[in-house]
Amino acid sequence: MASYGQQKLDTLALQEASIESFRIPIPAIRASGAVTIISKELLQNGMSPDIEDAVNVIPGVKMETRGIGGSRRIQMRSSGLRSPFAVRNVHMLSNGFVLTSASGSSPLEMWNPQWLERLEVLLGPTGALLGGGYGGALIGHSLPRFESIPDGHSVSWRTHVSTTGNLSADLPTLASDVGFSYDLKKANQHVRVNTQWTTNPGYRAQESNDKRMMEYHQRWVSKSGQKRHVWIGHLNATWDLPGSITAESALENPQQAPGLAFDAHVERERTWIGWSHRIEEGDRKNGLWLFAQLSDKTNPYGTSPFYQGFKTESEYNGSARWWRAQSYAIGGRYVLTWDQSVIGRFERLQINERDLIAELTTPRYDLVSMTSNVWMGTGVRLESDNDFVLDAQLGIEWMDRNTVGTFFDSSIPSRPYNEDYQMIRPAPRLSLSFPLQATASAFIQYAEGTSHPNSFELVDPETNDLYDLLPERCQALEFGAKGALSTESKLNSSWSLNAYGQKIRDAIASVEGENDGVTIQNVAGLRMTGLEGQWKGEAVFGPLQSVRVHLHGSVNRHHFERVAEHLPGTPLHTAGASVTYQHRRWTWKLANRWNDRTPLRNNQSAWAPAYARLDAHVSRKFRGGDIRIGIRNALNAQYSNWLQVNGFGGKFYNPAPGRTFWFSLKMDLSQ
Numbered sequence: 001m002a003s004y005g006q007q008k009l010d011t012l013a014l015q016e017a018s019i020e021s022f023r024i025p026i027p028a029i030r031a032s033g034a035v036t037i038i039s040k041e042l043l044q045n046g047m048s049p050d051i052e053d054a055v056n057v058i059p060g061v062k063m064e065t066r067g068i069g070g071s072r073r074i075q076m077r078s079s080g081l082r083s084p085f086a087v088r089n090v091h092m093l094s095n096g097f098v099l100t101s102a103s104g105s106s107p108l109e110m111w112n113p114q115w116l117e118r119l120e121v122l123l124g125p126t127g128a129l130l131g132g133g134y135g136g137a138l139i140g141h142s143l144p145r146f147e148s149i150p151d152g153h154s155v156s157w158r159t160h161v162s163t164t165g166n167l168s169a170d171l172p173t174l175a176s177d178v179g180f181s182y183d184l185k186k187a188n189q190h191v192r193v194n195t196q197w198t199t200n201p202g203y204r205a206q207e208s209n210d211k212r213m214m215e216y217h218q219r220w221v222s223k224s225g226q227k228r229h230v231w232i233g234h235l236n237a238t239w240d241l242p243g244s245i246t247a248e249s250a251l252e253n254p255q256q257a258p259g260l261a262f263d264a265h266v267e268r269e270r271t272w273i274g275w276s277h278r279i280e281e282g283d284r285k286n287g288l289w290l291f292a293q294l295s296d297k298t299n300p301y302g303t304s305p306f307y308q309g310f311k312t313e314s315e316y317n318g319s320a321r322w323w324r325a326q327s328y329a330i331g332g333r334y335v336l337t338w339d340q341s342v343i344g345r346f347e348r349l350q351i352n353e354r355d356l357i358a359e360l361t362t363p364r365y366d367l368v369s370m371t372s373n374v375w376m377g378t379g380v381r382l383e384s385d386n387d388f389v390l391d392a393q394l395g396i397e398w399m400d401r402n403t404v405g406t407f408f409d410s411s412i413p414s415r416p417y418n419e420d421y422q423m424i425r426p427a428p429r430l431s432l433s434f435p436l437q438a439t440a441s442a443f444i445q446y447a448e449g450t451s452h453p454n455s456f457e458l459v460d461p462e463t464n465d466l467y468d469l470l471p472e473r474c475q476a477l478e479f480g481a482k483g484a485l486s487t488e489s490k491l492n493s494s495w496s497l498n499a500y501g502q503k504i505r506d507a508i509a510s511v512e513g514e515n516d517g518v519t520i521q522n523v524a525g526l527r528m529t530g531l532e533g534q535w536k537g538e539a540v541f542g543p544l545q546s547v548r549v550h551l552h553g554s555v556n557r558h559h560f561e562r563v564a565e566h567l568p569g570t571p572l573h574t575a576g577a578s579v580t581y582q583h584r585r586w587t588w589k590l591a592n593r594w595n596d597r598t599p600l601r602n603n604q605s606a607w608a609p610a611y612a613r614l615d616a617h618v619s620r621k622f623r624g625g626d627i628r629i630g631i632r633n634a635l636n637a638q639y640s641n642w643l644q645v646n647g648f649g650g651k652f653y654n655p656a657p658g659r660t661f662w663f664s665l666k667m668d669l670s671q
Contacts, residue, residue, distance in 0.1 A: 021122040021139055022129060022391065024325055024337050024381055029484055030389050032431035032443035034060065034123040034498045034532060043113040046160060046628045046664030047617070049177040049198050049211070051113045056593060057576055059532035059554040060123050060498075064642045066654055067202040068162070068175065070209040070239035071266070072108045073642065076123055077502070077528060078558050079135030079451075081510070081569040081645060089451045089472075091132030093139045095231060097274045097291040098319035102345035102373040103401070103454035104133065107270065107295075109237055112213070114158060114179055115142050115194050123532075124500065125449030125476050127427025128393040131343050131375030133451030134474030134502065146190060146221055153184045156625075158666040162632075165203045165657030166255065175200035192217040202240065203657035206257040206264060209239035225281065231274040240265040243303035244644040244651040247606075254638075254655035258516075262302030262356060270295045286324040293317055300356055303651070307516035309364065310356045317347035337381040345373040349455050364464050367405030367417065369455050374398045379429075387441075389433040398424045399452055407464060419458070423471055425450050440483030449474045453508060460519055470506040470522050477501050490540035495533070502528040507560070510568075510645045511602070525561030530554060548580040564602040569645040571595040571610075585621040590614070600643060600652045608652065611639035617662075625667035632660045 018025045021035050028037060036058050047053045050072070052063045063074040072087060074080055079089045092099045092106035100106045120139040126132035160177040177198045184191045198211040215233040241264035242257030249256060259265075272293040279286055295315045302308025325339035348370050354363040379393030403419035431445030453469035460467055480498035485491075507526035511519055534552035541547075553575035558567035566572065578591035594612040614637075617630025633656070642654035 019120055021120045021137055023323065023341060023377075023379065024339050026381075026389065029439075029482060030387065030433050030441055032389070032391060032433045032445045032480075033447075033478065034480065034496070034500075036121045036534075038119040038121065040117045043116045043119060044666075045113070046158070046619070046626075046666065047615075047630060047632070047662065048162075049112055049114070049160065049196070051108075051111055051116070051119065053615075054113055054119065055121060057550065057552055057578070057591070058121055059534055059552045059574065060530065061121060062571075062574070062595075066242065066642050067200055067204070067207040067209055067239065069177070069198050069200050069211060070202070070207065071241065071642070074108065075569070076121075076136040077134075077500070077530065078556070078567055078570045079133065081567065086456065088454060088456075089133035089135040091126050091130045091137040093130070093137070095140070095142060095229065095274070096276055096278075096287065096289045096321070097231065098130075098289070098321050098343055098345065099291070100132065100319075100345075101315075101317045101454075102319075102347040102371040102399075103349070103369075103456075104452055105454055105456065106138070108138075109211070109268070110213075110233070110235060110270070111140060112179070112194075112196055115181070115196075115215070117141050117144050123498075124478060124502075125427070125429075125447040125474050127397065127449035127474075128377060128379070128395040128429035128447060131373070131377070131395055131397050131427075132449065134449035134472070134476065134504070135451075142194075142215075143190075143192065143217060143219070146219060146227070149183070149185045149190055151185050151187065153182070153670060155183075155669040156181045156667065157669055158664065160662065160664040162662035163660045164201055165660050166201065173201070188221045188223075190217075190219045202242075204242045204255045204257050204655065206240040206242045206260040209237070211235070211237040213237075225279065227276075227278040227280075229274075229276045231272075231276075233270075233272050235268070235270040237269075238265060238267045241301060242654065244642075244647050245653055245655075246650045247653060250638075250640070250653040250655045258303035258651075259301070262300060262308050264301045264303070265299070267298040268295065269297075283327040284325070287322070289319075289321040291319045302356055304516045305357065308356045309353050310359070311351065311353040313349060313351050315347065315349045317345065317349075319343065319345045333385050335383045337383075339379055339381075341375075341377045343373075343375045345371075347371040347455070351455070351458070353459075362408045365405060365407045365417075365459060367403055367458065369401060369403040369419075369458065371401040371455070372399070387435045389431075391429065391431045391433075391445075393429040395427040395429075396424070397427060397450060401452075403458060409464075417466065419466070419468075421453075423450075423452070425471075425473070436481065436483070439485055440481065442481040443479070445478050447476050447478075449476075451508070457508070457520055467520060469508055469520065472508055473505040475503050491538070492540075493535065493537040495535040497531075497533040499531050500529065504528065509560070516648045516651070523560055523563055525563065526558075526567070527561065528556075528558040528567070530556045530558070544582075544584045546582050548578075548582075550576075550578045552576050560602070564599070565604060566599045568599050568601055569643055571598045587619045587621075588616075589618075590616050595639075598643060601646055606650065606652060608640060608643055611637045613637050613639070624669075625665065627666075628662075628664045630662050632662065633658055635659075 087106040118141040122137040125134040194215040196213040202208040243259035274291040276289040297313040299311040327337045377395035382390045401421040429447040433443040451472040478500040482496040484494040504526035509523045573596040576593040580589045598608040600606040614634045619628040636659045640653040641656035
């Protein structure tokens with residue numbers, strides 16, 4: 001047992017204010033690194049079917065979508081900027097299952113914030129913690145704690161309707177998201193069924209999206225404390241790809257879309273199953289999580305006759321995760337916890353691409369890629385009665401990818417291809433957290449991470465040649481402090497401040513190509529430095545009245561040595577503030593987010609202007625539910641929600657909708 005103030009804490013016991021991102025649960029106030037817990041109340045805010053609104057209040061995080069519920073891209077300390085689309089370099093876990101594929105892509109579309117109970121966002125390298133890259137980790141929990149659920153059954157229903165900002169008489173103007181959830185709890189068993197239907201016609205032409213999803217969870221808890229969980233799900237989704245436009249076009253006609261002429265879109269179908277088993281025996285805990293998934297993707301794409309194609313993908317992948325930890329008391333003054341982890345991932349991906357315009361021509365290429373990724377990690381944590389926490393962890397990652405297939409060319413009948421990519425690399429992490437006073441602590445940590453070229457970065461879309469990229473390697477040093485204060489006068493506050501520096505070797509970056517497509521290269525000398533901070537305060541005036549304030553901001557100084565003074569796609573500064581007033585069953589909230597100007601090209605010749613977005617909503621609780629009405633972008637700011645880095649011909653912008661209105665209703669039908 002280790003103490004903090006007068007409270008005794010079991011090193012392996014997950015408290016309400018604890019985090020799991022570092023494998024061994026630890027109270028947030030004592031954890032090293034930049035980690036934020038997003039609560040159920042903030043996730044299930046009724047604002048949208050995406051986690052974008054929930055995570056964009058975290059300094060250092062910038063999530064974008066092309067049309068709410070469409071394509072998703074997330075930057076965590078700018079780590080995702082190499083990708084013009086999708087989610088890379090971020091490790092994703094849900095209910096303990098590893099969802100990130102062996103090649104490094106994370107299926108963020110599998111998450112609906114209205115189903116999440118809790119989300120932990122960890123920034124920085126995770127090589128020694130989870131085997132991920134250097135962006136960070138998203139660790140979600142979609143089920144409440146078993147012991148917190150009362151026996152019986154409940155049925156809940158929710159709906160969300162919003163305008164799209166589209167004033168065209170030819171397109172529908174309302175988007176909708178409808179969900180249904182059923183829970184059954186009997187003594188030692190819990191069953192939950194979730195369903196979701198989302199339809200969004202989009203703001204721009206060729207920006208609509210649809211999603212159908214169903215999940216089934218079943219959990220058992222034995223008298224000895226063993227916990228088992230089965231998770232089965234199916235997703236069927238489609239989202240259009242409008243393509244980027246120039247600054248002039250964005251001002252004159254922001255709803256135009258080069259992708260419209262090519263019916264550019266993605267059709268994605270996923271089916272998965274997961275099983276886990278956890279055992280808790282005093283100061284010893286261990287767990288096993290198995291996950292398997294089938295996925296098919298159809299993707300006609302294009303923005304010009306020079307950049308277009310028809311791609312199909314068939315994939316199956318899986319993961320296995322094992323974790324064990326045990327604590328030992330040393331001399332009545334220290335606690336030593338030792339843990340071991342293994343994560344194995346496998347992926348088989350078949351990719352076929354042909355010309356979209358001349359459909360009967362020979363395919364451009366047909367490839368089958370087999371990827372295996374095994375990570376093993378071990379670590380020790382030493383704590384004292386004086387509340388210092390010393391963590392030392394070492395991860396070793398082995399990755400093997402073999403790709404075989406054929407490339408076709410008009411001048412050469414065909415040419416075979418055989419890629420044999422192998423890498424083994426250690427990833428250490430060392431951190432120290434110590435108290436500054438009774439309610440504050442400081443930390444210092446060093447960590448490393450590796451990010452591999454993934455299956456989406458096999459072929460250059462301009463030439464159909466192979467990229468043959470090297471893996472990225474990151475070294476990061478971080479300092480920080482955090483604290484919390486609670487007084488008898490019902491004034492509560494918490495704060496955090498982090499400063500970091502990262503050096504990326506062989507950085508994988510987007511560069512401007514000869515045609516509309518963006519090509520990718522290894523670039524030397526990428527350095528990232530930044531400062532992130534946030535403060536939360538709450539004043540409680542009575543049992544039914546309170547005011548909450550949240551301030552957050554970041555300073556970003558990321559650059560390529562000898563290439564670019566400022567890293568394209570990263571705003572120089574970000575800031576935000578929100579005020580929430582609650583009185584009895586009513587809640588009013590105002591939230592403002594500001595992004596400074598953003599460089600768009602390596603040569604710094606094009607910049608996106610700074611902008612601020614103001615959101616507001618009011619809600620009222622009633623027996624068995626709540627109703628909410630809100631405004632997004634209340635001041636009608638003009639900005640891009642998906643900046644294209646190093647875009648060809650000045651095509652950088654994906655204009656976001658102006659002022660839109662939304663309405664949500666959530667009801668517990670069992671009451």
